[in-house]
Amino acid sequence: MSCRNEIQTFSETRADAQAAADQAIAEVHRLERLWSRYRPDSIVSRINEAAGRGPVVVDEETAGLLDYAATAWRESAGLFDITSGVFRRIWNFSSGRIPDAEVVRACLPLVGWDKVVWQRPEIHLPAPGMEIDFGGLGKEYAADRAAGVLSGLGCIALVNLGGDIVASAPRPGDQPWLIGIRNPQATPGIFGKLPLYSGALATSGDYERCIVADGRRYGHILDPHSGWPVPGGPASVSVLAANCLLAGTLATVAMLRGGEAKNWLDSIEAVSHVVWT
């Protein structure tokens, strides 16, 4: 996890708060070890290693997240797709160059959840070179789990994993947590403060990693059907929902719907606030 993470918690004593925070942090590390694609011993790496060879048996927790990913894929008409990480090999956002259309087309046969054989508890990626990753799911799930650990220990807490935020309850005195919402147009600065009493906030945005070429902006959120960024969408969207996993999925799918994003989010009941920039 290469982003800035923070836990703020209130408890009866400082020692209690520290102990609770330690447990929450331990939970986040546990999930990172389990699902990080950068760790060769994680379940995600083992699944990807076995692509084109055979099925891999997964644990209950991973199975639950794969079921969720499958549902998200179905309900977003294929926009939310955990196999689309393959495009990362050809889109190099730090180079500032857009790939050739040929190269992008060559990747398409390796992308698509419909190609994955998922029969709980076994998952099989049939073609070598296919891969899954829990980006867009893992961090959000970890934020929810960390908040659950803290409130289970009787703490009021705010968990912030690189911008994925969960507030289990308001600050003492029914005071809201003030969340700074960034303005992508300006250099990093506070756009405004969102008073959050409880709930989860996840942000999906193009402003941090993108390529600007020939006057057009190519965001890093890629449409799994085409391999290209979706045109006409907002620069970023933040969604408030009952948990971070849901908020994150909705934010990502909204971004992928481009110009349709606002209408789509407005139609979803699970969402109560949306921030557009």
Place this chain on the structure above:
Amino acid sequence: MAAAAATLPLTSLPVRAGQIEEAKAGLNLFSYQERDGRIGVLAPTAWVQAPVARDIDLEARMTFDSVAGASPQYVSNEGGNIVHTLSSASIREWRKEGMLKATRWIGDDSVTLGADVSSEHDYLSQTLSADAKFEFLNKNVTWAVGASVTGDAIGFTGFPAIQGKRTTRALFTGITQLLSPTDILQSNLAYSNGRGYFNDYYEYTVSFLGRRAFLHRDQRPDSRRSVSWLTRWKHYVPDLAAALGVDYRYYQDSWGIRSHMAEASWHQPLSSTWAVRPVVRYYTQNAADFYATTFAFSSGVGSSDSRLAAFGAVTLALNFSARLGDRDTLEMGAGRYVQRASWRSGGGSPDLPRFDASYAMLGWTRSF
């Protein structure tokens, strides 16, 4: 998708948030009325608070007071009793005040610079201030420290014409600490040192002693040093969603005045929109060393200003606040201040007339 998320071992939280706030602005109306047709003040104020750059907040405030009515002019013992007489001329005064503050955030700490100017036709006051706040122990403890300097210029065109100047330097330091999820304690210590003109030009005392009469103009020392210590405790009661506030302040100065102030308030939400906050305050002070109602001399330090006498006072106030929509807050309140010499434990200044005043306030705040 919401249903799918619900099958996972994750908590589903109630979603509750306010609107994004970038700036706030507000209008306030304050009204103050002393009994018996004495001073009445009406003070509208407009203020705005906004982040103007990365890590910089600005706050600006303007107030226009209008003061009308009769003010105390002289104290006389003619006829054997001490009588406080109001000026026969009714005054109508305007006062303008402007304040500007800039705060620079450095992480969770901040530094604020402020300037304040207040002007009436015969009185100009200018203040420069600087203060800093530091957060410790993961924002459980805040330490604040500040300093200010005020220059006052008083010019009376009456007879004799007077030009008075006064400079006051002040320092303060304070700690705010979260004691528990339901308790917060704040304690502030302030020191002030003023030098210059302190007299109330418009007041004088007429003393008939035996066959002689003395006219003594209000004259006070040319310096005033004071120390005050304020402690506040807020206790949140989760079962009632209410908060108890208890404040105590001790004040002492080089004029011999010592005062105690104790206040209790109870903030009670009535619904998701309304909250009520009753307040009761008790104040007691002893008299300044040079306070008297008769003087056997015409010149020298002495004052009959009843604000320097010994007395006790009780204030009762009721405040209401309402959240209108996501962006607007309305506040209104009214209070009554009653002052009696006899209400000071240990007794107050003899012959001090009773003093009553009421105030009311209406305020509207909008977030952007």
